[in-house]
Amino acid sequence: xxxxxxxxxxxxxxxxxxxxxxxxxxxxxxxxxxxxxxxxxxxxxxxxxxxxxxxxxxxxxxxxxxxxxxxxxxxxxxxxxxxxxxxxxxxxxxxxxxxxxxxxxxxxxxxxxxxxxxxxxxxxxxxxxxxxxxxxxxxxxxxxxxxxxxxxxxxxxxxxxxxxxxxxxxxxxxxxxxxxxxxxxxxxxxxxxxxxxxxxxxxxxxxxxxxxxxxxxxxxxxxxxxxxxxxxxxxxxxxxxxxxxxxxxxxxxxxxxxxxxxxxxxxxxxxxxxx
Numbered sequence: 416x417x418x419x420x421x422x423x424x425x426x427x428x429x430x431x432x433x434x435x436x437x438x439x440x441x442x443x444x445x446x447x448x449x450x451x452x453x454x455x456x457x458x459x460x461x462x463x464x465x466x467x468x469x470x471x472x473x474x475x476x477x478x479x480x481x482x483x484x485x486x487x488x489x490x491x492x493x494x495x496x497x498x499x500x501x502x503x504x505x506x507x508x509x510x511x512x513x514x515x516x517x518x519x520x521x522x523x524x525x526x527x528x529x530x531x532x533x534x535x536x537x538x539x540x541x542x543x544x545x546x547x548x549x550x551x552x553x554x555x556x557x558x559x560x561x562x563x564x565x566x567x568x569x570x571x572x573x574x575x576x577x578x579x580x581x582x583x584x585x586x587x588x589x590x591x592x593x594x595x596x597x598x599x600x601x602x603x604x605x606x607x608x609x610x611x612x613x614x615x616x617x618x619x620x621x622x623x624x625x626x627x628x629x630x631x632x633x634x635x636x637x638x639x640x641x642x643x644x645x646x647x648x649x650x651x652x653x654x655x656x657x658x659x660x661x662x663x664x665x666x667x668x669x670x671x672x673x674x675x676x677x678x679x680x681x682x683x684x685x686x687x688x689x690x
Contacts, residue, residue, distance in 0.1 A: 439582065446581045451589035454558050454577055460593040465490065465514035465606045467614075469558040472527055474612055475509060481533030482509040486612070487524055488541025489516035491671040493606065493614025495539075510612030512541065517551040518648050519569060521655045526564035529662060537665045540655075544638040547648040555580050632680050639673075639681035640688040 447455055453466030467490075483506035486495050490512065497508035511524055521540060528534060552569055554576035565573060580586055607615050619627070659666050682689045 442587050443581055445590045445594075446586045449590035449593045451586055451593055452556070452580065454556075454580065456558060456560055461604055463589045463593070464556070467493075467513040467606070467608065468520070468556065468561060470608050471511050471513065471612050472524075472558075472560065474608060474610060475511065475528070475533070476531060478509065478533070478610070480507060482507045482535050482611075484508045484537045484539060485524075485528065485535040486510045486512055486539045486541070487516065487521050488512040488539075488671070489543060489545065490514045490606075490614070491543060492516070492541045493616070496613055497611040498613065506536075508611065509535075510614070512612070512614070513556075514606075515545075515553055515556060516541070517549075517553050518546050518652045518655070519552045522566075522651060522658070523557070523561050523564045523569075525655055525658060525664075527561065529658075530564065534662060535664060537667060538659055539667045539669060542668050542670055544635065547645055547652070548638050551645065551648040551651070628674065628676065631674075632677055635677060636681060636684065639677060640685055 449460055450456070450458075451460070451463045453462035453464060453469045456469060482497075484497075484500065486492055486497075486508065488495075492510065492512035495510055495512070497510050500506065500508045513520055513524075521538075525538070552572060554573040557565070557573050557577070559577065562570060562574070605617050609615065656666050678689075
C-alpha cells in the first residue's frame with residue numbers, strides 16, 4: 416500500500432500556531448462585539464456589570480446645561496438625588512458616582528469634565544473605607560473612552576488589564592451568555608441611570624436584601640478594620656483636590672452612613688483595630 420509519513424515538527428508547529436491565533440482572534444472579536452463589561456462602548460447588549468463609568472460620561476456629555484455640583488463616589492452614592500439637592504439649594508447637580516468608585520476614578524472623571532468644558536463649581540467626593548484600598552485604579556472596569564484622561568502611570572496597568580480582560584475566560588463566558596440568553600434586560604439591569612446620573616435600583620425582596628447585606632459584611636470587614644491607606648492612593652486624592660482648586664472648583668468630602676450591623680461585626684471582630 417501507499418507509504419505513511421508523520422507530519423514534520425515545522426508543520427505541526429504551524430498548525431498549532433494557526434489554531435492558537437484563530438482562537439485568540441475569535442475570543443477577542445466576540446468580547447469586543449458583545450462587550451459584556453461595558454469597556455468598549457458597543458451598546459449592543461446590556462452589560463453584566465453596572466457599567467456606570469461609560470453610561471455616566473455619555474449622559475454628562477449629552478446634558479444641556481453644565482451642572483453646578485457633581486457627586487463622585489462609589490455605588491453607595493448612586494441614590495444621592497440631584498433633583499432633591501436642586502430643589503433644596505437651587506443648584507444644578509449631576510451624580511457621577513460609579514460602581515466600586517475609588518480614588519483614581521475621581522482624577523479620571525475630573526479630567527474628563529475639565530476637557531468637556533462643562534466645569535462644575537463644587538465636587539462632592541464620597542470617601543469610604545474602600546476608597547484607598549485594593550485595586551484603587553479599578554483597572555479592569557475603566558472603559559476605553561476614558562483612556563485619554565488617565566496619567567501615563569495609570570494608563571499602562573489599565574490598558575494591560577483591559578487587554579487581559581478582553582481575552583479572559585470570564586469575558587468569553589459572559590459574551591456567550593449575552594448572545595444566547597433571552598430576556599437579558601430583565602435579568603441584567605440591576606441599575607438604570609437617569610439623565611442627571613441618579614441611580615435607580617431594581618426592587619429587592621427582604622430576603623434578597625439580607626443576602627446582600629451578609630455578602631457585604633464578608634467583603635467589607637477587612638477595610639472596616641482600617642488598614643493603612645496606600646501612599647500612592649492618598650497622593651492621588653491630594654492631586655485631584657489640588658487640580659480642582661487650580662480650576663476654582665470647591666471640594667466637599669463626605670462619608671456615606673454604614674449599616675449598624677457592619678459596624679457591630681467589625682467591632683466584635685477586633686475592637687482595637689476598629690477603634
